Amino acid sequence: GAVVSQHPSWVICKSGTSVKIECRSLDFQATTMFWYRQFPKQSLMLMATSNEGSKATYEQGVEKDKFLINHASLTLSTLTVTSAHPEDSSFYICSTGTNTEAFFGQGTRLTVV
Amino acid sequence: DAKTTQPPSMDCAEGRAANLPCNHSTISGNEYVYWYRQIHSQGPQYIIHGLKNNETNEMASLIITEDRKSSTLILPHATLRDTAVYYCIVLSRGGGTSYGKLTFGQGTILTVHP
Numbered sequence A: 001g002a003v004v005s006q007h008p009s010w011v012i013c014k015s016g017t018s019v020k021i022e023c024r025s026l027d028f029q030a031t032t033m034f035w036y037r038q039f040p041k042q043s044l045m046l047m048a049t050s051n052e053g054s055k056a057t058y059e060q061g062v063e064k065d066k067f068l069i070n071h072a073s074l075t076l077s078t079l080t081v082t083s084a085h086p087e088d089s090s091f092y093i094c095s096t097g098t099n100t101e102a103f104f105g106q107g108t109r110l111t112v113v
Numbered sequence B: 001d002a003k004t005t006q007p008p009s010m011d012c013a014e015g016r017a018a019n020l021p022c023n024h025s026t027i028s029g030n031e032y033v034y035w036y037r038q039i040h041s042q043g044p045q046y047i048i049h050g051l052k053n054n055e056t057n058e059m060a061s062l063i064i065t066e067d068r069k070s071s072t073l074i075l076p077h078a079t080l081r082d083t084a085v086y087y088c089i090v091l092s093r094g095g096g097t098s099y100g101k102l103t104f105g106q107g108t109i110l111t112v113h114p
Helices: B096-100
Strands: A004-007 A010-013 A019-025 A032-038 A045-051 A067-073 A076-081 A090-097 A102-104 A108-112 B009-013 B018-023 B031-038 B045-050 B061-064 B070-075 B084-092 B108-113
Touching: A004 A090, A010 A019, A019 A032, A019 A090, A019 A108, A032 A067, A032 A076, A045 A067, A045 A076, A076 A090, A102 B045, B009 B018, B018 B031, B018 B084, B018 B108, B031 B061, B045 B061, B045 B070, B070 B084
Parallel strands: A010 A108, B009 B108
Antiparallel strands: A004 A019, A019 A076, A032 A045, A032 A090, A067 A076, A090 A102, A090 A108, B018 B070, B031 B045, B031 B084, B061 B070, B084 B108
8 A cells, every 4th residue: 555654753843943744655646645733632633735736725723824835746745834832742644545545644743842 | 524433442451352333323325434543653544444344354344234323343352552542434435635634533542451
């Protein structure tokens, strides 16, 4: 099956800085990728849909200017958390899929101090 | 997509079968039942899916009731490494990569103990 590689697996950054998370589809051309966020002891919540060659679509309540998504190729989508604050500390996960199965990245643990 | 209901937590002894229930009473005819699990601090992992018939693979078995309003995921011989959150998800199978979008409920925390 398709493999999705997410990098980094964890990152610690200072408040006010920006952090970029990469999601790569290793053997699958992903025209669409999805970004989720998961706070401790909670379920995954969809943040946005990343579309190759066009603007991302964001779920209600997710600030598009804070969570910048770029999907410049069929194998790479990036999520940049701009001006990160401690409340942005979370587990971020990307996914893509076919019409039969979804494939998830390993996740990125972001800690903002 | 149909809503699912799962117990918040379950325990299972190592080596015994773990039976995880899921209610999806509003499932429609073209919706599949999918199971994923998430081990702590990892991305979700696909387990199994089905439409009407019972399914089995190397990881688990899926039993779907005849009216399709509920299902049970069976891990035949649970190990400590099966400790995870198990998500039951019901959705239509669409075209292309739109399928990567899933709606997660709270899932069931399965704890396998020695």
